[in-house]
Amino acid sequence: MRKRALVVGLGIAGMSAAIGLRRAGWTPVIVERAPKRRTGGYFVGLFPEGRQAAVDLGIADHLHARNPQRAARANSWSVDRRGRRRPALGFLDQPGEPAAVLRGDIEAALWQNITGVEVRFGTTPVAITEGPAEVQVLLGTTGTGAQYRESFDMVVGADGMRSSVRRIVFGPDEDYLTTWNAMICAFQLKQQVPSYEASDSIIIAHAKRAVWVFGLADHSPTALLTYRTTDIQEQFSGSRVQRLRSVFSGMDDPVARHVLDSLEEAPDHLFDSVHQVRMPRWSNGRAVLVGDAAWCMNLYSGMGATSSLRGGAALGAALLEHPDDLTAALAAWETGLRPFITKHQRTARLKQQMFVPSSRRAEALRSVLLGLVRRIRGRRPATEAGGPRTRALSGTPR
Ligand SMILES: Cc1cc2nc3c(=O)[nH]c(=O)nc-3n(C[C@H](O)[C@H](O)[C@H](O)COP(=O)(O)OP(=O)(O)OC[C@H]3O[C@@H](n4cnc5c(N)ncnc54)[C@H](O)[C@@H]3O)c2cc1C
Known part of the structure; x- marks a missing residue:
């Protein structure tokens, strides 16, 4: 039996x-x-x-990765408080070379x-x-x-x-x-942030609030808004869009503006506390x-x-x-x-701390650390740049 x-x-x-x-x-x-x-x-x-x-x-064999082609310029950008963009280490640059997929x-x-x-x-x-x-x-x-x-x-x-x-x-x-005193909102962008390549990833990681755009090879990017707060209960009251607009107000950046505007048009989104x-x-x-x-x-x-x-x-x-x-x-x-x-x-x-630093100090430390790692890693060998990154997980190139 x-x-x-x-x-x-x-x-x-x-x-x-x-x-x-x-x-x-x-x-x-x-x-x-x-x-x-x-x-x-x-x-x-x-x-x-x-x-x-x-x-x-x-x-x-049924699951293919959507990793963007490695560009000679950069795939990931961080945007500082003055709105300047710099090549950055993105989520996909972590050890283990994660495959980019959608849930x-x-x-x-x-x-x-x-x-x-x-x-x-x-x-x-x-x-x-x-x-x-x-x-x-x-x-x-x-x-x-x-x-x-x-x-x-x-x-x-x-x-x-x-x-x-x-x-x-x-x-x-x-x-x-266990409560982590943080919130997330994840959703798909209809369009990439203007002036970025379709598969670019963008990171704005300020103290207590961060905007992440994850670029994909063959799909519109997805966005993640995350912020720290000690009043979790309060976050679930009222309009979510208004709440997020107010949390991210003052982050006067075109990337943040585009992501917040896109949220209003997104057919669905995930908004939740982090535990x-x-x-x-x-x-x-x-x-x-x-x-x-x-x-x-x-x-x-x-x-x-x-x-x-x-x-x-x-x-x-x-x-x-x-x-x-x-x-x-x-x-x-x-x-x-x-x-x-x-x-x-x-x-x-x-x-x-890498996603959303807890303070201005942590923000500065994060920036120095990641800058250092990026410099140590140096530029990727020329043979890798532009090589295929979208493939079946079993390894068969698509
Ligand atoms: C924004 C975001 C980014 C993430 N990024 C990553 C990442 O980069 N890498 C990674 O590995 N993970 C990531 N994760 C985590 C990952 O998505 C989850 O850990 C994973 O999907 C959990 O799967 P699960 O099946 O355990 O739970 P869930 O996905 O929550 O599925 C639970 C299922 O159970 C159903 N259900 C709930 N209650 C009941 C009930 N009472 N009766 C019947 N059915 C019920 C639900 O409807 C749902 O279908 C991320 C998560 C989020 C939110």
Whole structure:
């Protein structure tokens, strides 16, 4: 008899886990609160561990990187307080040479690989009760309000930073969510900032507020506005556009103006507070959390998608290795993954300073540091300039 698992959430972690489970001989059933699969999304940098997980999950060939061609001039620019632009180290210049994708690209590639897996939209868990040999889940249908019970051998909570599975099985959000006193707003730009090349990236990182434009090879750029604030609750009141205009007022720069104007025209955007999820254990009996639900590192780490892919793939591998012992499988999975997650949760604090410095001093230090690194690295060898950077993750040039 194939064991059945309820996977809650149709994001990167949920679909990765479903593929991993299926490979381990399980039958996953995915429930997703939204009425349909989301598409699009913001810029995501995929690091080597994420690319390897994509290969392990068999999705690498469906997922192509959108890294801009390396230009002889520069791909990334920083704009200083006087509006002067300078070549800069961008997100994609980090060690590991992240692949530039949209969140939706990863989800689309995973989606192609979960053909045959049952997916129930508009469905969410209401109660989870563990018995000796199974876990009973009360499921609610968001459209009709109908509820029904169903038994599974395991529940996988892959339902994001504000996970319902975590709340039901492990306790309230306050026990696990740490607040970072910062906000983000991410969306796609219809058009690049005037006077920049279509695939340029632009960074304005002032103390407590920053504007990032991520240039892509074959897609309009995406934008990220991020700022620090101690009053998180207040940020969710009133109009978001007005709020952001007021936070970024005084940053009198054409780039900031273009991004703020574009926000008003954007069909959708993500506006949220920044947190990290810290949990002493990711599983409890027959329930396990994966991805942001378990360890949300937050966007500053740049490792959320990478770790969601890796977490889902590793879960499948652990279940395959311990087919008759769920406790041993979950323990082995967590032991193997924990050091990687802890490391990146820690470095996220430093990376936050790179995204949005905490003070004028930190802003100056950031600028000096990155300038120094850029000088040490020097100009790239001529052979690299202009070389192909858009390719399938499996390595096949497109
Ligand atoms: C602006 C921004 C930039 C980022 N940049 C990067 C980057 O450069 N590199 C990187 O690796 N990561 C990045 N990340 C992080 C990365 O996108 C996330 O860590 C990753 O997408 C998390 O995936 P997930 O599946 O765990 O959660 P989610 O993407 O949150 O998916 C959860 C899913 O569960 C569903 N759901 C929620 N509640 C329920 C419920 N009660 N019942 C049923 N379904 C439910 C949701 O609708 C959703 O489909 C970034 C994040 C942001 C916001």
